[in-house]
Amino acid sequence: MASNRRAFLTATATVTATVTATATATAVGVLAAVSAPAAAGTAPDTAAAALDELLAGNRRYAAGRPRRPRDIARHRRRLAAGQHPFAVVLGCIDSRVVPELVFDQGLGDLLCIRTAGQVLDEAVLGSIQYGVAELRVPLVLVLGHERCGAVAATLDHLRSGTPVPGHLELLVAEIAPAARRTRALPGDWAEHTVRAHTAWVRDAIRADSAFAAASVVAARFDLDSGLVSLLP
Template sequence: MTTSPRTSPSTPPTAPAVSRRRAVLTLTAAASLAAGVPAARATTLTSPTPSPSGRTRAEKPPTAARALAELRAGNARFAALRQLHPHEDAARRAAVAVSQHPFALILGCVDSRVPPELVFDQGLGDLLAIRSAGQVLDEAVLGSIQFGVTELGVPLVVVLGHERCGAATAAVEFVRTGKPAEGHLARLVEEIAPAARETRALPGDWVENTVRANVARIRRRLARDEAFDRALIVGARFDLDTGKVAFHPS
């Protein structure tokens, strides 16, 4: 009686096995394409994949320190033009459609060159972004921050100013000339003007000094408000030329 030779671990799979595997992949890809998912991603949607920090899609940084580290890492990728564009696939979209768990809140300027999700290389559901010219506060902005901190449990609030801010430039011009801005712009200028007056006699670029002082004033105001006691509040500045964000805890 002749025995069949054993198949070694390195022996290629038989033709039926290959056919079965191809059939499974074909069906998976077809189903994913029907749902609007690229075929190249179809085989990765059945299990959570880690983000650049090692957390899965279902997780978020549990502390303000971890959240800050996540933002630093994402911005380093952005500045180096090595973005990963995480959390943009169909599985993530489905997950955040039913609930959201952002790990940081960014209070930034409306400037088109400073979109938080791009600046920090984050994706769907990662950041709660609130934007107003010059980060100016009003009741709508404050209420939005409170919603993020108390209702969504966001542990970190970042007040993000930026280089060559137009709102800060207008405030400096107002303080320099005394000529008020027109219409609704007057409110923005008046809110930033204290930072412009505070830095008028300082050496260096007046607008740049105003940007930094304005961020510090807003951060202090938020830190004094008991509505935000649960969160760490930090200031930051985005450099338009380098793409880098510098964080300032106080």
């Protein structure tokens, strides 16, 4: 099942690459130009503003100057009537990479989907589509991170060739192609795999017409500095 899904997404990405190359390059250029952070209490309503707010919040987090949480009780009551998140973050389940903390956001700000190694499956894709199509979220950010356990397990499997137990097989099957593509590169194989896999997940989401209304970017979280950097 995993291989079929990956084959479909890869084929889709290939077919649409030529058509979307110019638009994608333009979108990335716009998103990378970070402007002033959103005013307090104002939810970003464009992809560029949403990315600005995420990166500004991350800088606050990394510097140890977070603004969240706000008055949670009052804010929770206000949110009970409806939610208006400004970004979907697809990240890893790693306990050190909590999107609301990493981006210094609060209740109602983010739709967070977390799987080991930010691996895609149909539930993840459906959850992203809910945010984009139903809640009109303008930005999807795929967040990888250094020293990812799912990546480490994949590399161990490729080195040893031992069978992968149980449900972990899906994770390894999804991450292994990025690991194989980067195996011959000089330097840290795990780091190359994290970056390649995170970028692949971004590209697979971009290639799916269900998410055409949103901008999709990829980023890497540094456990040591606490900073998030965008991936090309």
